[in-house]
Amino acid sequence: MVNLAVEIGPLKLKNPVMTASGTFGYGEEYAEFVDLNRLGAIVVKGLSLTPREGNPTPRIVETPAGMLNAIGLQNIGVRAFIKEKLPFLRQFDTPVIANFFGDTIDEYVQAAEELSAADGVRALEMNISCPNKQAGWIVFGTDPKTMDQVVGAVRNVTKLPLIVKLSPNVTDIGCMAKVAEDSGADAVSVMNTITGMVIDIRRRKPVLANATGGLSGPAIRPIAVRMVWEVYKAVKIPIIGMGGIMTAHDAIEFMIAGARAVAVGTANFIMPTATTDICDGIEAFLKEERISDINDLIGSLTTSKK
Amino acid sequence: MSRSFSATILHNDYQSSLFKRLVVKPSSTVILPKPGQFYMLQTGDSFDPLLKRPFSIFSYEENTLHFLYRIRGKGTHSLSKLKEGTDIQLIGPLGNSYPAPEGDFIAVAGGIGIASLFPLLQKFEKRAHLCYGARNKAELVMVDEARKAAKELFIATDDGSAGGKGFVTEYLKHCLDSFPGAPVYACGPTPMLHIVAKKVRDRGIPCYVSLEEHMACGIGACLGCVVKTTAGQKRVCKEGPVFAAEEIIW
Numbered sequence: 001m002v003n004l005a006v007e008i009g010p011l012k013l014k015n016p017v018m019t020a021s022g023t024f025g026y027g028e029e030y031a032e033f034v035d036l037n038r039l040g041a042i043v044v045k046g047l048s049l050t051p052r053e054g055n056p057t058p059r060i061v062e063t064p065a066g067m068l069n070a071i072g073l074q075n076i077g078v079r080a081f082i083k084e085k086l087p088f089l090r091q092f093d094t095p096v097i098a099n100f101f102g103d104t105i106d107e108y109v110q111a112a113e114e115l116s117a118a119d120g121v122r123a124l125e126m127n128i129s130c131p132n133k134q135a136g137w138i139v140f141g142t143d144p145k146t147m148d149q150v151v152g153a154v155r156n157v158t159k160l161p162l163i164v165k166l167s168p169n170v171t172d173i174g175c176m177a178k179v180a181e182d183s184g185a186d187a188v189s190v191m192n193t194i195t196g197m198v199i200d201i202r203r204r205k206p207v208l209a210n211a212t213g214g215l216s217g218p219a220i221r222p223i224a225v226r227m228v229w230e231v232y233k234a235v236k237i238p239i240i241g242m243g244g245i246m247t248a249h250d251a252i253e254f255m256i257a258g259a260r261a262v263a264v265g266t267a268n269f270i271m272p273t274a275t276t277d278i279c280d281g282i283e284a285f286l287k288e289e290r291i292s293d294i295n296d297l298i299g300s301l302t303t304s305k306k
Numbered sequence: 307m308s309r310s311f312s313a314t315i316l317h318n319d320y321q322s323s324l325f326k327r328l329v330v331k332p333s334s335t336v337i338l339p340k341p342g343q344f345y346m347l348q349t350g351d352s353f354d355p356l357l358k359r360p361f362s363i364f365s366y367e368e369n370t371l372h373f374l375y376r377i378r379g380k381g382t383h384s385l386s387k388l389k390e391g392t393d394i395q396l397i398g399p400l401g402n403s404y405p406a407p408e409g410d411f412i413a414v415a416g417g418i419g420i421a422s423l424f425p426l427l428q429k430f431e432k433r434a435h436l437c438y439g440a441r442n443k444a445e446l447v448m449v450d451e452a453r454k455a456a457k458e459l460f461i462a463t464d465d466g467s468a469g470g471k472g473f474v475t476e477y478l479k480h481c482l483d484s485f486p487g488a489p490v491y492a493c494g495p496t497p498m499l500h501i502v503a504k505k506v507r508d509r510g511i512p513c514y515v516s517l518e519e520h521m522a523c524g525i526g527a528c529l530g531c532v533v534k535t536t537a538g539q540k541r542v543c544k545e546g547p548v549f550a551a552e553e554i555i556w
Contacts, residue, residue: 029527033308053539058520059532066356269527270356272523
């Protein structure tokens, strides 16, 4: 028997494999493919206080070993989620982590309050990669001062484990992780998508209606692994590693770099059973390596470079 | 029976220089597809192309699934190179299907849109007045098979290299006048579907269009394939791909 259980601050997971927000719907979309009881946690599609329409199409374009998306955070809103989606998710023995966002600090705070009061939400994941309308479209996740304000404000209104999902579109992600930690985050997710663009050369126009989108998939994985490693050196709080994880091998790389748990994203689109396949693969690896506790793997990287 | 399964390629043959027909045998019992439904197909053995691609079911015979595709982009180029005996992953059948017509019906196919309508033509044999259009003769495929399955066939090409010269929707007008009350089923490029919807709009007859949109997952999660409808945004992969034409905000 190997121990696969990990702890993200006060949140106990039976295994380290979670879903990445926006790639697993509200869970029900995958219920016919995956035994949801077998997941470490389900992170649902990003929620805002009120429903969002999202961007016009095309919203998706494939890139070499990756994809760009500009869905535009389409979602049914916090209240509809609690009323219509959460009862289904409560049936499973798997913690539900609500990913949420806002355009203003007040919207973040109010969404956090309502989600915290809902029966069945076990942790919150803050998406801080959206523009701050109050501060003139500075992105919350790229400016340390605004990030400190918004994380601090949410920390004050929730007792749930608070995860901050970091943007990779910054100069020093270790510094941003430290800001999140100092502002009261219990954990950080590393990383969100990388902003990218694809151009239709005949029409001289961007392929995506939104012009730019977030790059995900195996193309970004080495960047994500590097960022997990940098954050691991910068903070003491647990890290959830994500970015192009397709196989157990990829997930294990993240854990060796310092991730306490991993989230599978784009792989769900390609192989609906990716999450449980990866979990099985991690267990098989531990047995092969004669490691009895997965926690012994976390941050086990040895390098001559500090 | 899982809708996520693997299958072995039995044939992947050229129908013409532009079109291929893929025949796969699932390794397990699968759910039977209905006309208008689609599958997500793995098109290569690497991460490039990364995403599965949606293909309408062309026919289902003796435990084999048939897909007709035009070699156009990265995914179909990659798919066209797969050899017999190769195992690929599929998800399906996905989406809704064409509602069954009660009597004779009108079908409008643009280009490879014929693939989606073909199971309907076959299931309701000799009941379709089929208007089939393409840019030119080379862009037409399965014409003999379509003629056999349909009650009558009108062909139109932009350059007149086969059938009548002009848009396929010109034949639609003729069919609408000749067969009042017959429901319309259409699959093809969005501009064509829009013209079909406009021509049928004031006649008070059912008109079903099968839409295409970029999608990553095919199962309702990625929200890449939404379309605006009179009842809000809907997902082409889940609430579609078949929609009542009057429901679409074009």
